[in-house]
Amino acid sequence: MENPDVKPIVAALLEPLPPLVKGRNDLSDPGVVELLVRGYVDQCLAAFQEVLRGNVEQDAAIDAINAQATALNAVFLGTSGFDTVVVHPWNAADQLGQFLQDTVGLDFPAEDCVRAALIHLATHVMHAIQGGTEAWEQQVDALVGEMRDLLLGRLPDGA
Template structure:
């Protein structure tokens, strides 16, 4: 179920991109995809920090993260209705959804695999920052790059 606030959140993620893409956010461009993933991760990090600071309860944070992932699911599967987003045949449940399901070994319908993949990413980000390692930022950067590659149809590290 999509949160009522998720469409404006995703719209705000898309807002800075037109300067890079002449008014269109092409989901075939690695820079556009990485900025969308990075924006999602930044929002996840903010939610985690608010929970730690007791400014936000965990259930509300989880709902917000899921709402963002659900909205991005629609963007990456070409069903968002945003006219500034350029989608490709790849941006469909039977292409991208199936690829993510297989690549990440997800137990979800293809129509929900971008959302599931982004939740999977948020979980890994949370583990990276909880590890207390000095290099957590590098781990998060690597996770963002891996998700960018997956959303472009490339296995990470290839």
């Protein structure tokens, strides 16, 4: 089932990728997956900054982050309708969604587990930056790497 609202939301995340992968964003390529996750995290960080500056209400920022996660859920589960995205049998709720449900311990339907995992990631990113340590960027980089691995069906290091 294609969701027409997904296209405008995620198009910005997919835009910088085509030159790197000759017009196709293959969801089995760790570089492509990491760029998508990194783009999502960058948008989360920007939303957090806007809240801290008082430019955006917290609820609006949460809604925007959820919209991005919902759009990426459709991309990673192969239902976005983007013809520039190469999906594989893995990119399905009964495969990737079930893996995330089992591995991350998500209490959501498999069809919603990419979104739930990304919201979980955003929460961890927010905690990392609120920690006030100088190493928050390294923590965020590690979180991005873990999510990349999960979306590729690999257990993160140490899991």
